[in-house]
Amino acid sequence: MEWLETLLWDPTSVAHIVCLYAFVISVGVLLGKIKVFGISLGVTFVLFVGILMGHFGFTSETHILHFVREFGLILFVFCIGLQVGPSFSSSFKKGGMTLNLLAVGIVAFNIIVTLAIYFIANGRVELPMMIGILYGAVTNTPGLGAAQEALNQLHYTGDPIALGYACAYPLGVIGIIGCMIALRYIFRINLKKEEDSIKSQETDMRHQPHMLHLEVRNESLEGKTIIEVKDFLARPFVCSRIRHDGHVSIPNQDTVFHLGDQLFIVCSEEDAAAVTAFIGPEIQVDWEKQDMPMVSRRILVTKSEINGRKLGSMHFRSMYGVNVTRINRSGTDLFADPNLVLQVGDRVMVVGQQDAIERVASVLGNQLKRLDTPNIVTIFVGIFLGILLGSLPFAFPGMPTPVKLGLAGGPLVVAILIGRFGHKLKLVTYTTMSANLMLREIGIVLFLASVGIEAGEHFVQTVVEGDGLLYVGYGFLITIIPLLIMGVIARLYYKVNYFTLMGLIAGSTTDPPALAYANQVSGVDAPSVGYSTVYPLTMFLRILAGQMILLTMM
The missing domain is CATH 3.30.70.1450 (Regulator of K+ conductance, C-terminal domain)
Known part of the structure; x- marks a missing residue:
């Protein structure tokens, strides 16, 4: 039975590491498909399965977990950049500018509420943990990875910020959808009238x-x-x-x-x-x-x-x-x-x-x-250039350490640029949607599994004996306050259609479950249009915001 003991418990065994990741990812993906009141957590459930396995001592060596985590993150954000790159500049045209300004307002309010709670709490919660709570509240996993990368630059040795993320995430998903429902009742929305209004609106057909x-x-x-x-x-x-x-x-x-x-x-x-x-x-x-x-x-x-x-x-x-x-x-x-x-x-x-x-x-x-053959050269050339860009230090007056885009921000910026302008350099950036989604999903599940396994050792102690419930409450405030404020502004001042507003809310929090709920309620494609309009800029800001806060305030 020595082989079984090695397979289950030896953190240096390659077979143990591969089996651990395979189990965490497969179980997490399967559980993520379970819907409660029509809502599922998707691949994010991989994080919770990883936490559970880490709690019971199934782990690996730290440097291996870090490598898999960072490689998965790079793969994920790079594929996102390739996808949103072609539409990144066009999303600022006409009505898209208004939606993007509202999305920027939501991102800014999220940060303001987070920092307000941090200062009011007067040191009870460390700043890195508040950033983890922030990203759990807005269900943004790439931002969590970018913040983790910034902490690595600062040689942070405190509690894993994934604990705050994991505590805030479930109620974050519920809070986002809850805000959509609340705005519907606040303004007494007639869904039929909103749908008719969307259909009668003149769309921008400049290039059609x-x-x-x-x-x-x-x-x-x-x-x-x-x-x-x-x-x-x-x-x-x-x-x-x-x-x-x-x-x-x-x-x-x-x-x-x-x-x-x-x-x-x-x-x-x-x-x-x-x-x-x-x-x-x-x-x-x-x-x-x-x-x-x-x-x-x-x-x-x-x-x-x-x-x-x-x-x-x-x-x-x-x-x-x-x-x-x-x-x-x-x-x-x-x-x-x-x-x-x-x-x-x-x-x-x-x-x-x-x-x-x-x-x-x-x-x-x-x-x-x-077209069935992915352009591997473009992908890895882009990752190489992205890591080079992410490693460049940018010094700003008053900041103790130079700012770096890091392993998340660098590849994201390069991927957006390649997706938008790669054809001018004769770079073939085309990949089928299925290939792009496959690479993205592999990257994000590797990242989530690594984060969960590493954070699992301390998770139960944090929730039961520590401030876990406090993290949940903080995250809920970070979720609902900005969405309700900007939702009211969007509806009253900018007269944004309710279905478009649902897409704006889902896109500004980069939350697929919220988009799925909006599409289920709507009979038009306005939620998807609103989501895709604000998603590129929002994702970019989310990934960079946490890094900037940590590098400037720690």
């Missing part, structure tokens, strides 16, 4: 393609070429097909318009009215029954050499005799502007004859198998 079937009725366009019409109109559009005297052809910029010609026009939503008024009225045309065999087809960009090239530089019309009408990127259709930068993973809608489309497909790649 709009298809028109028009007949040329403007006499001034007789004999004018397409390029001349575009110059007169000063609005971009694509004429993908033209029917003249019963014959259909694919026009180019020198094609001449005549009265009575029937056109298939693709333009942006905001330009549709102007194009229709200038050219002629909309008509009904069945392009599939015309005499010239043409097809429309989505072609997948899979060749890395196409990544970062502008659509106009490909010269599809002059070289292949086809027209590109729109681009689908991550499920969203974009207008085929010549200045649009192509990325691997884009789906290009091409109209033309079958043989010409086949030639275009060979140029763009159109090989789905290529």
